[in-house]
Each structure stands twice: as structure tokens, then as C-alpha cells.
Amino acid sequence: MIDVARVRRAVLDRLLAEARREPRLEYCGLLAGRDGVISVVLPARNALASATAYEIEPAELFSLFRRMREERLEHLGIYHSHPQGENAPSASDLGQAYYPEAAYFIISPSEDASRPVRAFRIAEGRAAELAIEAA
Numbered sequence: 038m039i040d041v042a043r044v045r046r047a048v049l050d051r052l053l054a055e056a057r058r059e060p061r062l063e064y065c066g067l068l069a070g071r072d073g074v075i076s077v078v079l080p081a082r083n084a085l086a087s088a089t090a091y092e093i094e095p096a097e098l099f100s101l102f103r104r105m106r107e108e109r110l111e112h113l114g115i116y117h118s119h120p121q122g123e124n125a126p127s128a129s130d131l132g133q134a135y136y137p138e139a140a141y142f143i144i145s146p147s148e149d150a151s152r153p154v155r156a157f158r159i160a161e162g163r164a165a166e167l168a169i170e171a172a
């Protein structure tokens with residue numbers, strides 16, 4: 038069981054910058070990389086356009102996975118923001134986590150957040166926080 042998410046510093050900076058650019062809506066996307074290190078951000082459209090939930094349409098998900106295959110990237114994570122409240126997994130995040138191997142990044146745009154970028158492994162309805170290592 039891997040309990041560390043290894044991420045390029047530029048990816049962490051970008052996730053936070055994007056969350057702050059659109060602080061009213063949840064934004065979301067996939068994270069990819071090579072050799073277990075996340076280096077690529079693949080933004081997606083939040084089909085729900087909601088401040089409290091997100092969903093990536095199946096067609097967009099399909100094209101993102103195709104792009105990862107074509108570029109020989111590993112799918113390593115999924116990210117979304119929590120414009121309101123704590124950046125910990127919500128009940129729906131726990132219930133809709135379909136990738137037990139992926140790191141789920143949750144970002145808070147709040148300037149007051151003590152840890153604005155957090156990552157979790159979510160499997161069988163339970164979350165375990167991962168340490169984030171800037172690689």
C-alpha cells in the first residue's frame with residue numbers, strides 16, 4: 038500500500054492557482070505522470086457546474102484516458118476543489134470513488150486553509166490521507 042503521493046511542485050502550484058481562479062464552482066480533472074510521479078494536469082469540465090459536487094461526463098473521461106494512453110502516461114490521480122468547507126472527502130466523494138489506486142486530491146481556495154492541497158486514497162467507502170511529496 039503506497040501512502041505517499043509524489044507530485045511535481047508545478048502541479049501543486051497549478052492546482053491551487055486554478056482553485057483560486059474559480060472559487061465559486063468545484064473544478065475537477067485527472068492527474069497523470071510517469072514512474073509514479075504526477076507531472077501532468079488534465080483539466081475537465083464539471084458537468085454539474087456546482088459549488089458542492091462535480092462530475093466528469095463519460096465522453097470527456099474517455100477522451101482523457103485515450104490521451105493518457107497515447108502519451109504513455111499513467112493515470113495517478115483525480116482532483117477537485119471544495120469551494121466551501123473543509124478539503125476532506127465528502128460523503129459523495131467516498132461513495133463515488135471508482136479508482137482505488139488513484140490519489141484523490143482535494144483543494145481549498147480559501148486563504149485560511151492550513152493545508153490547501155490534500156490527497157487521499159479512497160477505497161470501499163473509506164479514505165486514508167496520503168502524505169504529499171513534492172518530487
Ligand SMILES: [Zn+2]
Pocket residue numbers: 117118119126127130143
Ligand atoms: Zn468533494
